[in-house]
Amino acid sequence: MARTPSKSSPKKPPQTSTAETKLVRELAKILNETDLSEIEMEKGTLKIRVARGGAAVMMSAPASAPMQTPAPSAAPAAATPPIASKPEAHTDAQKSPMVGTAYVRPSPEADSFVSVGDTVKEGDTIMLIEAMKTFNPIGAEKSGTILDILVEDAQPVEFGEPLFVIG
Structure with a gap:
């Protein structure tokens, strides 16, 4: 009796959880709609980081559920407006502790917190950085005179930016 070879079906790639896929897609959507360059999120033992510029979406979970998903395509980050002085020239500048939008005044109709030439004390609020709809005061790390303000009002800033x- 002759046997006919059985047709083997093509192997499917391992599927990730639908909820996790939806979460990655939602984070990528937020990334595309904002000036952020990356978003990192932690939910229980699951950690997700989505970044612009061709970087991979990285997820980590307990060893029992390893996974990695390819990065969704993201539009390139918008160029920031030029500023008067070059921030990289200021190695002693106070740097941004987070990604967000910098505001040099407490409200659109108010004066700036400080101006170049003002004397400040350690802890004085110099500006605000809005991140995830929360305004975070950025205080002076030391007392002295404001020599330069390197960002414009309502300018997006990156972590570590002067x-x-x-x-």
Whole structure:
């Protein structure tokens, strides 16, 4: 009796949880709709980081559920407007502790917290950084005189970006 070879079906790639896929897609959507360059989220033992510029979406979970998903395509980050002085020239500048939008005044109709030439004390609020609809005060790390303000009002800033110089 002759046997006919059985047709083997093509192997399917392992499927990730639908909820996790939806979460990655939602984070990518938020990334595309904002000026952020990356979003990192932690939910229980699951950690997800989505970044612009071709970086991979990285997820980590307990060893029993390993997974990695390819990065969704993201539009390139918008160029930031030029500023008067070059921030990289200020190695002693106070840097942004987070990604967000910098505001140099408490409200649109108010004056700036400080101006170049003002004397400040350690802890004085110099500006605000809004991140996830929360306004975070950025205080002076030392006392002195404001030598330069390196960001414009309502300018997006990255983690570690120079903000201002106190001399």
